[in-house]
Amino acid sequence: MIVPKGMTMPKRIVVVGAGAAGTTASIEARRTDRLAEIYLVTKERDTEYSRCGLPYAFSGIVPRIETLIAHPSHFYETISRIRLLLRTECTKLRPDDKKIDVTDLRTGSKRELPYDALVVATGAVPTLPRIRGIDKSGVFTIRTLDDIRNLSRHTESHGRSVLIIGAGLIGMEMSEALASKGFEVTVVEMLPEILPAVLDPDMASIVRRRAEEHGIRIICGSTIKEIVGETCVEDIVVGGQTIKADSVIVAARVRPVVEPWREAGVRVGDAGGIRVDNRMSTNLADVYAAGDCVETKCAVTGKNLLLQLATTAVRQALVAGRNAAGGSETYPPSTGVATTKLFGLEIACAGLTTEASNRLELSPISARVSASTRLQYMPGGTEVTVKLLCDARDGRLVGAQIVGGEDASWRANFASLAMHMRLTVQEFRKKETFYAPPVSPVWDPLTLAARALERKLEASIRTR
Amino acid sequence: MIVPKGMTMPKRIVVVGAGAAGTTASIEARRTDRLAEIYLVTKERDTEYSRCGLPYAFSGIVPRIETLIAHPSHFYETISRIRLLLRTECTKLRPDDKKIDVTDLRTGSKRELPYDALVVATGAVPTLPRIRGIDKSGVFTIRTLDDIRNLSRHTESHGRSVLIIGAGLIGMEMSEALASKGFEVTVVEMLPEILPAVLDPDMASIVRRRAEEHGIRIICGSTIKEIVGETCVEDIVVGGQTIKADSVIVAARVRPVVEPWREAGVRVGDAGGIRVDNRMSTNLADVYAAGDCVETKCAVTGKNLLLQLATTAVRQALVAGRNAAGGSETYPPSTGVATTKLFGLEIACAGLTTEASNRLELSPISARVSASTRLQYMPGGTEVTVKLLCDARDGRLVGAQIVGGEDASWRANFASLAMHMRLTVQEFRKKETFYAPPVSPVWDPLTLAARALERKLEASIRTR
Numbered sequence: 057m058i059v060p061k062g063m064t065m066p067k068r069i070v071v072v073g074a075g076a077a078g079t080t081a082s083i084e085a086r087r088t089d090r091l092a093e094i095y096l097v098t099k100e101r102d103t104e105y106s107r108c109g110l111p112y113a114f115s116g117i118v119p120r121i122e123t124l125i126a127h128p129s130h131f132y133e134t135i136s137r138i139r140l141l142l143r144t145e146c147t148k149l150r151p152d153d154k155k156i157d158v159t160d161l162r163t164g165s166k167r168e169l170p171y172d173a174l175v176v177a178t179g180a181v182p183t184l185p186r187i188r189g190i191d192k193s194g195v196f197t198i199r200t201l202d203d204i205r206n207l208s209r210h211t212e213s214h215g216r217s218v219l220i221i222g223a224g225l226i227g228m229e230m231s232e233a234l235a236s237k238g239f240e241v242t243v244v245e246m247l248p249e250i251l252p253a254v255l256d257p258d259m260a261s262i263v264r265r266r267a268e269e270h271g272i273r274i275i276c277g278s279t280i281k282e283i284v285g286e287t288c289v290e291d292i293v294v295g296g297q298t299i300k301a302d303s304v305i306v307a308a309r310v311r312p313v314v315e316p317w318r319e320a321g322v323r324v325g326d327a328g329g330i331r332v333d334n335r336m337s338t339n340l341a342d343v344y345a346a347g348d349c350v351e352t353k354c355a356v357t358g359k360n361l362l363l364q365l366a367t368t369a370v371r372q373a374l375v376a377g378r379n380a381a382g383g384s385e386t387y388p389p390s391t392g393v394a395t396t397k398l399f400g401l402e403i404a405c406a407g408l409t410t411e412a413s414n415r416l417e418l419s420p421i422s423a424r425v426s427a428s429t430r431l432q433y434m435p436g437g438t439e440v441t442v443k444l445l446c447d448a449r450d451g452r453l454v455g456a457q458i459v460g461g462e463d464a465s466w467r468a469n470f471a472s473l474a475m476h477m478r479l480t481v482q483e484f485r486k487k488e489t490f491y492a493p494p495v496s497p498v499w500d501p502l503t504l505a506a507r508a509l510e511r512k513l514e515a516s517i518r519t520r
Numbered sequence: 521m522i523v524p525k526g527m528t529m530p531k532r533i534v535v536v537g538a539g540a541a542g543t544t545a546s547i548e549a550r551r552t553d554r555l556a557e558i559y560l561v562t563k564e565r566d567t568e569y570s571r572c573g574l575p576y577a578f579s580g581i582v583p584r585i586e587t588l589i590a591h592p593s594h595f596y597e598t599i600s601r602i603r604l605l606l607r608t609e610c611t612k613l614r615p616d617d618k619k620i621d622v623t624d625l626r627t628g629s630k631r632e633l634p635y636d637a638l639v640v641a642t643g644a645v646p647t648l649p650r651i652r653g654i655d656k657s658g659v660f661t662i663r664t665l666d667d668i669r670n671l672s673r674h675t676e677s678h679g680r681s682v683l684i685i686g687a688g689l690i691g692m693e694m695s696e697a698l699a700s701k702g703f704e705v706t707v708v709e710m711l712p713e714i715l716p717a718v719l720d721p722d723m724a725s726i727v728r729r730r731a732e733e734h735g736i737r738i739i740c741g742s743t744i745k746e747i748v749g750e751t752c753v754e755d756i757v758v759g760g761q762t763i764k765a766d767s768v769i770v771a772a773r774v775r776p777v778v779e780p781w782r783e784a785g786v787r788v789g790d791a792g793g794i795r796v797d798n799r800m801s802t803n804l805a806d807v808y809a810a811g812d813c814v815e816t817k818c819a820v821t822g823k824n825l826l827l828q829l830a831t832t833a834v835r836q837a838l839v840a841g842r843n844a845a846g847g848s849e850t851y852p853p854s855t856g857v858a859t860t861k862l863f864g865l866e867i868a869c870a871g872l873t874t875e876a877s878n879r880l881e882l883s884p885i886s887a888r889v890s891a892s893t894r895l896q897y898m899p900g901g902t903e904v905t906v907k908l909l910c911d912a913r914d915g916r917l918v919g920a921q922i923v924g925g926e927d928a929s930w931r932a933n934f935a936s937l938a939m940h941m942r943l944t945v946q947e948f949r950k951k952e953t954f955y956a957p958p959v960s961p962v963w964d965p966l967t968l969a970a971r972a973l974e975r976k977l978e979a980s981i982r983t984r
Contacts, residue, residue: 076962106895106897106957108955108956108957109895109897109898109957112898112957112958117898117899117958118897118898118899118957123896123897124897365955366955366962367952367953367954367955367962368952370962370963371950371952387950388950390952391952393952393953393954394954394955394956395954395955395956395959395960396956396958396959397956397958397959402959404954406954431570431573432587433570433573433582433587433588434573434576434581434582435581435582463927463930465954465956465959465960466927466930466931466933466934467930468954469930469934469953469954470930470933470934470937472952472953472954473934473937473938473941473951474937476951477937477941486835486851486852487936487937487940488831488832488835488854488855488857488936489831489857489933489936490831490857490858490859490868490870490929490932490933490936491572491829491830491831491859492572492858492859492860492861492929493570493572493573493576493582494576494581494860494861495859495860495861495866495929496859496929498540498830498831498834499834
């Protein structure tokens with residue numbers, strides 16, 4: 057590039073990973089610096105698509121899988137002037153030279169790419185449990201567009217029976233998608249209840265019962281011993297029983313992709329993700345990171361953990377992209393507020409579950425309330441169950457779980473904001489909420505749960 | 521009452537007014553003091569009912585008007601041991617004697633009622649505009665069960681044309697209720713746009729257009745000159761035109777009932793309501809007040825105003841009732857978060873409108889964003905329009921208005937909580953919200969509005 061006299065060279069920003077985080081970072085970098093050269097590098101052949109939309113593309117709620125793709129191809133080069141390198145893998149970071157080595161996966165050709173600022177957004181990959189037969193044909197993960205394309209192709213030409221390993225959000229969302237298409241679905245979860253990262257067992261059991269009513273077979277507290285079959289999946293040995301299945305979906309946890317960064321000196325934290333500060337800066341100069349590959353500071357405990365949510369990814373990426381381009385922005389801690397909808401129930405959470413609180417040596421106490429979203433005389437209400445957790449030592453709200461027919465998620469948002477503000481349950485209980493007969497009850501179930509929790513907290517203080 | 525030796529006399533708590541505030545206060549007093557004598561005195565012949573439910577009882581969404589009544593009659597005397605004096609008016613407060621004078625409206629008999637603590641919850645009454653003919657038969661207000669009973673009776677035996685004076689929440693809710701029953705409805709509003717206390721004109725116009733699509737005729741910026749008719753309403757002179765109507769509904773503002781309290785020395789503030797401190801205590805010893813008759817401190821400005829919402833009434837009443845019974849509780853300022861649903865649109869607000877901000881000599885700047893409640897690829901989204909206001913001097917959020925197909929209200933709650941915490945728009949913009957394709961977009965319309973407002977704020981700072 058020839059730069060006229062008196063002008064400085066444009067800054068070169070390289071973003072590795074073109075998922076929600078990488079793409080958001082590159083767009084925000086462009087917004088921040090109109091002149092920068094921006095490279096967006098990805099191993100995949102697709103540009104950004106909605107990962108969370110994959111179950112709905114499989115079910116057909118989203119009729120064409122390609123509509124999950126966020127931007128048309130001309131968006132990158134033409135509109136945003138972002139140099140897009142598809143099917144390109146970064147194999148090495150050389151921080152002293154401020155270069156990365158990349159390989160074109162189609163041609164095998166290698167090149168180096170210098171950077172002034174680097175944004176690492178390599179995301180995460182599904183982990184496969186060590187089970188005999190896991191390498192058989194008919195075993196799938198749910199992470200990429202190609203995963204859904206492959207699963208669709210396989211299920212079309214094989215039987216109608218699918219076993220899902222893992223009853224987390226993706227596992228349960230896939231169980232619903234499969235059931236809606238008439239598949240026979242079994243979900244196997246190692247832990248005693250479904251959705252263990254999201255809900256306490258008493259709350260999750262509401263969802264499990266609903267799933268079972270919709271024909272899902274759920275086996276908790278069991279692990280897969282073996283996947284049996286000639287070349288393709290046929291039988292799955294679960295605990296003492298053998299279950300016939302034509303396909304297996306592994307929906308276990310995803311592992312942050314921290315190589316080749318760690319090898320080059322990027323610090324990885326105890327939770328297994330890249331450690332960043334509140335500017336989304338790694339320990340290496342001019343190297344930022346965002347999304348599923350980083351650890352996020354918990355707003356409740358201040359500890360680093362793997363949240364791996366789209367919500368956190370895009371917010372972190374805004375900060376990383378802006379700072380990489382010379383701007384100045386900070387990312388606050390997160391409550392991990394999350395939601396989904398399963399079998400007509402909204403399911404949402406923020407902060408910690410009881411199990412997570414105990415593990416972190418908090419002293420959680422909780423209260424659970426079920427109530428209608430309308431006054432008794434008004435039609436249209438649905439039941440919502442709210443569980444709130446506070447730390448018995450100071451009364452601070454540390455967790456919220458909501459399951460119900462409507463607006464569970466917004467109640468989680470509201471509780472999440474209260475956790476961001478470090479409110480005690482006594483303070484939270486007093487926060488007003490709107491009321492009108494066609495929209496809500498006078499006392500929201502969230503407020504009722506807060507009042508119940510406050511009473512339990514007071515009782516626990518009296519008996520100390 | 522004979523009290524055994526060694527026991528103290530039970531405290532006597534008298535609550536005047538048996539609406540949501542008075543009833544809540546008496547129940548909370550009972551919860552706080554199991555032994556107190558509690559009197560609940562009301563002029564009306566009905567115990568607590570849902571005032572906000574009146575339009576839905578008229579429309580038939582609530583099939584039986586009596587279901588609006590909150591508690592069965594045995595709830596008071598038998599379950600809660602609350603002495604209920606229906607059709608009983610308090611005519612005088614004698615604070616030095618700690619007594620009130622009451623008259624039984626059925627018999628005319630008078631008595632005095634001593635109190636150790638008094639809770640004033642006399643609510644508010646509709647104001648009638650000074651219009652020639654306002655006293656004709658066929659003119660109604662919407663405040664009590666009897667108002668709805670009378671209106672129903674009248675409209676059954678008269679024509680199908682109704683004119684509503686005032687396009688506030690009640691006026692618009694009644695317009696929908698009447699239209700749903702096939703009435704021909706005209707709404708006349710003095711100010712230039714509907715819902716002036718709730719929404720800025722640009723936001724209210726969305727609702728007005730929707731109402732007009734549903735056949736409501738709306739005339740803004742006009743006043744009623746005269747109501748013409750023999751004994752019953754026949755024609756209404758509005759501006760230069762004459763409109764035929766068989767009934768008139770006055771849905772103008774309601775006036776706090778501050779007598780006989782003011783006469784006895786209870787302080788009334790500039791906004792026209794009883795002035796209370798954060799314990800809901802008036803300036804007189806042992807006299808508390810709550811609900812539509814009091815002024816409420818605004819969480820945004822710290823100034824006292826008339827909010828007159830059920831949300832504030834019941835929360836104030838909890839505090840008044842508990843303190844009257846010897847407990848200790850405080851009521852925080854309010855954002856006045858409010859909602860309704862009209863013609864399929866949810867309408868919600870918190871904090872101040874632009875007009876109110878200007879009147880209070882803030883320097884409001886605002887941003888408005890319309891966006892879908894789902895990602896583009898996902899079915900089921902509806903449009904939501906969010907308008908946020910901040911004070912240009914310090915960036916603090918001072919108002920939120922939301923109109924849309926779903927969850928407008930929860931967005932108002934979320935913004936309301938942010939206003940309670942005195943967040944700036946820059947801080948608010950960073951507060952995460954949940955995301956999942958079947959529930960929400962990645963960037964909520966609320967966050968998009970906050971980002972737009974932040975940019976306008978930054979631009980306004982640069983040009984100063």
